[in-house]
Amino acid sequence: MEKLKERWGLTSNRQLVVILLVFAITGSTAAKLAAPVTTFLGITPQHDWYVYWPARILFLFPIYQVLLIIIGWIFGQFEFFWAFEKKMLSRLGLGKFFKD
DSSP states (O other): OHHHHHHHTOOOHHHHHHHHHHHHHHHHHHHHHHHHHHHHTTOOTTSOHHHHHHHHHHHHHHHHHHHHHHHHHHTTOHHHHHHHHHHHHIIIIIGGGOOO
16 A cells, blocks of 8 residues: 555555545446447447447546546545546547646
8 A cells, every 4th residue: 555655646545545446436437337328329239249349448438537537526536636637648649638
């Protein structure tokens, strides 16, 4: 836990637990929401796996990004997750949208 706290610049164990809880809630919620989105678009598990799963993952990624900020804000960790998002999206080549 100390290594994570140091790496993320956290000051307390409570903050670390809250952040890990936000990651868990966000992942579960995004996975649940991706199914109705793909179904709404007509992509169901009855499609071949090479159609269904890539489509679901493509929808899962932006849902996760948005939920991470929202749920992080609800738990009082907006600054951490906003910085985390900017860093992650910059690594994906989208850093030009987040000039400081």
